Amino acid sequence: MSAHKFLIWGGEGWVAGHLKELLQKQGKEVETTTIRMENRESVLQKLEEYKPTHVLNCAGVTGRPNVDWCEDNKEATIRSNVIGTLNLADCCWLKGIHITNFATGCIYHYDDEHPIGGKTFTEEDTANFSGSYYSATKSKVEEIMKQYSNALVLRLRMPVSDDLHPRSFVTKISKYEKVVNIPNSNTLLTDMLPVSIVLAENNETGVYNFTNPGAISHNEVLDLFAKYVRPGFTYSNFTVEEQSKILKAGRSNCELDTTKLVNKLKEYNVEIPEVHVAYEECFKRMAAGGTK
Template sequence: MKVLLTGSNGLLGQKLVALLRQQAAVEVVATSRGRNKLAGPYPDLTFVNLDVTDAAQVRQVLARQRPTHLMHTAAMTNVDECELNREACWLQNVTAVENLVDACATHRIHLTHLSTDFIFSGEAGPLSEEAEPGPVNFYGESKLAAERAVQASPSPWAIARTVLVYGVARDYGRTNLVLWVRDSLRAGTPIKVVDDQWRTPTLAEDLAQGCWLLARHEARGIYHISSDELLTPYAMALRVADYFGLDKGLIEKVDGSTFSQPARRPARTGFLIGKARRELGYCPHTFGEGIGLVAAQSENPAR
């Protein structure tokens, strides 16, 4: 089994590299734009610089590497940037997927594609795989269009939808809710956190495990991969404060109207994950366990 991974420098990409290298008889080809951020911990990792928006380059790399499986984790995920820079968003989230779908079809490569709860309107979470999409922002529109491109592929495919991913990565410029709350409270900085949006937060290691299970089983279809705890960001923030013994008085409960953001957010998403549990054996951490893992990794640079 040979797995080619896009977006290997990202949070999920890094977790997948770590997980896949532990699997017997699995060869990993990591790809991303820019330098390989995992050269330090994995000096023997096969790395190829790949711009997935370049169709010719995608064809060349897949023809040369000939993977049996491809996991596509690269995407433009900043929701407000997607709203403001729609052309760039479409190029990275839709055109890139079309390029990969075409190349995978040529070589009959199993494709695991990452999608999001933001394809939904947020009126009726938690949601099953059969729920009707209805994005309320351009990021969600782009990811729904990408799903449809994958579903039209003649080669085998699986779509892993996920929600509010958190975790720790090397040399990674972005933060997430757990680290942001911890670091803000440690600095004595008051924060405002919404309590009118609902999500099932996803530990990055759990998402990587879900993607690996999809590839290993050569699963076909759509799967919801997250935790099964439906929480508001405010409730999550309180749990983070409790875990680290920090001042919860610094956390102000607000609603979404407090913030002026270019893109709307769906109010209530979150996923039902029974299908992934039954068919794949997927078993995520609790949010409390996830906070503990983030704490251990973020406070041990060697991790």
Template sequence: GKTNIDWCEQNKLECFEVNVLGADNIAQACQKLGVYLIHLSSGCIFESKSAEQSFSEEDLPNPLCFYAWTKVWGDNLLMDRATRHGLKVLILRPRQLLSSMVSPRNALTKMLTYTKFIDTDNSCTVVEDLMFATDELIKQQATGIYNVSNPGITSPYKIAQKLKEIIKPEMQLEVISKEDLNKMTLAIRIDTVLKTDKLEKAGVHLRDLNERLPEIINDLKENLAKGGSEAAMAETEKETAAKLSYAGKQ
């Protein structure tokens, strides 16, 4: 799927074709062949007005950007196929993916190239834990929609503090408001806190986010030290520069 939310704002037709029509095309093929479909959606279809406002799988989405809308439309089409045509589908909704992998798609890698951060709390999903949860749900042949995030919440600024402490002592950190952040981006950034009661009732228990965060950052540090990550970091820095260039035109 297409996940760069600023790109999706500029390329709405292609975003719709991939995230909505593409998902439904795959679902249609799985339906015809009787294949179990695992679909990766997103938790950013919900906006939490505060850290106390959290959302379950049954809550009505309130998407604020085009990317989030495409994820809602895709989920709805797949669940309609499940209800009316017997599609066996598992839809996973992670939020703010964090990983030890050096990649432009990893939020931690991106943050290493930032200097300005908001300090509002969100749910996050450690990718390595998402893989574990997915495997456990597949073993159960689970169907329907599941929020998948680590228990606990944190903010981009708090994550950046850990990155500075563990990986990049010279990192400059500045707290900005969400209003200022939205002036720097094409798509509106949202805060999301997910409920994971359904996942836990299925017997899938992930470790607390604030316990996992130092571990995953230390693993990222080791991967950066191994070498071979220069291309990924260069691409990440290029993308950050492009974002700053857009912000400078506002």
């Protein structure tokens, strides 16, 4: 058994479940909790009782069925994503506990300086997307969060699992009547979650773009899905302008620069596959597992 003790916040969530299973397979001591992050006394009590060496924060609201929910529930979004996240980080700092915050890279959008296929967004770039209240709160929290000397911030984008879980990006776009055809950075959980454990156990801190290298379009994803998982699957496209007419909030489209992450992982002899390669392997695993 490892000397490290992991406590996962947001214990009933999708990513949290994958992390717990991964840590258990690695023989690590792990527990999950659903304590509300904004309840300071309860948070401190849990940290004192369990005495984790590492907290993995997967909690927060993204909205159901999607981030449009946050537009009509701003107070609840603030309470969880702002007050709660910062309270948990602060409590961990007081207790000398390393915290990994699973954040979002949906704080950027292609612009004149960062066009599609051109210059990508690094960890140092100022957020330029506030088209959704969800993204607006996330970028503000990150600015404060990175001041904590015990905090690792991992920016996920459009996470994908090896099944058709309702929260997986592939599941979502496979059910859309129409999709936009724009290249984006994606986070394939099978590749990336083990990396988060490596970084946490080595007490790395700061902000990392936490996606597979490269960018892949919605069409490319669905073409691979049809090739390996669901032969005969079809889809159609519409423009961003047409999409905006059916959404309450805007959507981020961007490619994140993974140079910092790739270079850091070289120190631990860890490699992550380019996003097109990662998707092919993901869909092959799906097909082998009987997913249709």
